[in-house]
Amino acid sequence: MKKGSIIVLIVLLFLFTACAPSLNNKLLKAAANGHIETVNALLAKGADANAKDSFGMTALWLAAADGYTEIVTTLLAKGADINAKDNKYGTTAVMMAAYRGHVETIKALLVRGADVNVKDNNGDTALLTAAFTGSVEIVKALLEKSAGINVKNKKGDTALMLAKQEGHFEIVNLLKQAGAKE
Numbered sequence: 001m002k003k004g005s006i007i008v009l010i011v012l013l014f015l016f017t018a019c020a021p022s023l024n025n026k027l028l029k030a031a032a033n034g035h036i037e038t039v040n041a042l043l044a045k046g047a048d049a050n051a052k053d054s055f056g057m058t059a060l061w062l063a064a065a066d067g068y069t070e071i072v073t074t075l076l077a078k079g080a081d082i083n084a085k086d087n088k089y090g091t092t093a094v095m096m097a098a099y100r101g102h103v104e105t106i107k108a109l110l111v112r113g114a115d116v117n118v119k120d121n122n123g124d125t126a127l128l129t130a131a132f133t134g135s136v137e138i139v140k141a142l143l144e145k146s147a148g149i150n151v152k153n154k155k156g157d158t159a160l161m162l163a164k165q166e167g168h169f170e171i172v173n174l175l176k177q178a179g180a181k182e
Contacts, residue, residue: 056087
């Protein structure tokens with residue numbers, strides 16, 4: 001290889017490395033703000049579907065947290081890790097969608113194989129979260145995917161206990177019918 005070719009290769013490598021983080025940052029921002037066209041364009045230009053921000057949140061996590069289902073399905077089609085956890089709390093996209101009550105996003109994640117029994121740093125699962133926040137439809141969807149009904153978090157709480165504590169009696173009844181133990 002000639003000296004001139006090596007210099008060109010180094011410059012191209014530098015440009016690619018310098019541009020990639022910018023594309024990834026733009027992807028994270030577009031996903032968080034629900035801009036599907038921008039997400040598609042950035043992925044087409046080579047943005048990493050698994051890029052993370054400084055808190056470990058992926059574009060998928062950010063889109064799921066705000067209920068941008070079309071972005072969620074697009075990122076998954078491009079290879080986004082469906083069970084990636086953020087750095088601080090260890091939450092996943094399915095947990096964030098459950099927490100914020102995004103039923104269609106939950107369904108999209110579940111159909112594509114999201115782990116319903118993964119735990120965050122506190123031992124909470126998506127089912128515990130949904131029982132706490134009171135989303136009947138999300139609890140139903142999680143139970144249909146065999147979410148662990150008697151799982152306890154680090155405090156010893158179950159989904160049934162959390163639903164009772166928060167006064168979500170329709171969820172209490174659902175959980176009991178599904179076999180939750182007192």
